[in-house]
Amino acid sequence: MATAAKIDRAVVAAADLFIRHGFARTTMGDIARAADMSRPALYLLFPGKEEVFEAVVLHLNHIRMADIEDHLSDATTLADRIFTACNLWLVQVFELQTTTPDARDMDDLSIPVVRRVYGELEARIARLIAEAAPAGLPASAADLARGLVFSVRGLGAAAQDVETFRTMTRLQVDILCRAIDPAS
Known part of the structure; x- marks a missing residue:
């Protein structure tokens, strides 16, 4: 089997384990068994659990961002486009954490790769803002996107359930879009 296929198999198996059991309780042996390979074979692909976690x-x-791109054409307004991105990324993460508490490791901002993927979401939302917003934004598109992403993320501390979180997310998006373009 080609190395790329083995890597994919290990990453998919590890994703399930990290989500169900968290980082600390998942071992390289667990990942190897779930991927139907030996531990030495897994170590040939990844030097350690941290690298597997990063790949996961x-x-x-990548899956979330592709899903966003697939659904953006269905949204017509800036608010709908930004909400689509937030719903398919931030709300899904909140829902996963609600249903599988050990998945919180996947959203730990002390981990560089987690900060990196948040940066990718911010960049995508910034491009949506820059493409659709009129001149004279109250701040840069990047700053507006970052503020939105982390204000929505913070709403998770107050939300009791996914629908409340989704409703609060929509409100944040609508407030941002009104600030960007009061005529919207």
Whole structure:
């Protein structure tokens, strides 16, 4: 089997384990068994669990970002486009953490790869803002996107359930879009 296929198999298996059991309780042996390979074979692909975790976070982010791109054409307004991105990324992360508490490791901002994928979401939302916003934004598109992403992320501390979180997310997006373009 080609190395790329083995890596994909290990990453998919590890994603399930990290989500269900968290980083600390998942071992390289667990990942190897779930991927139907030996530990030495897994170590040939990844030097350690941290590198597997990084590959998993990037893999899951790739899926989320592709899903966003697939759904953006369905949204017509700037608010709908930004909400689509937030719903398919931030709300999904909140829902995953609600249903599988050990998945919180996948959203730990002390981990560089997690900060990196948040940066990718910010950049995508900044491009949406820059493409659609009138001249004279109250701040740079990047700053507006970062503020939105982290204000929405923070709403998770107050939300009791996914629908409340989704509603609060929509409100944040609408407030931002009104600040960008009061006529919207």
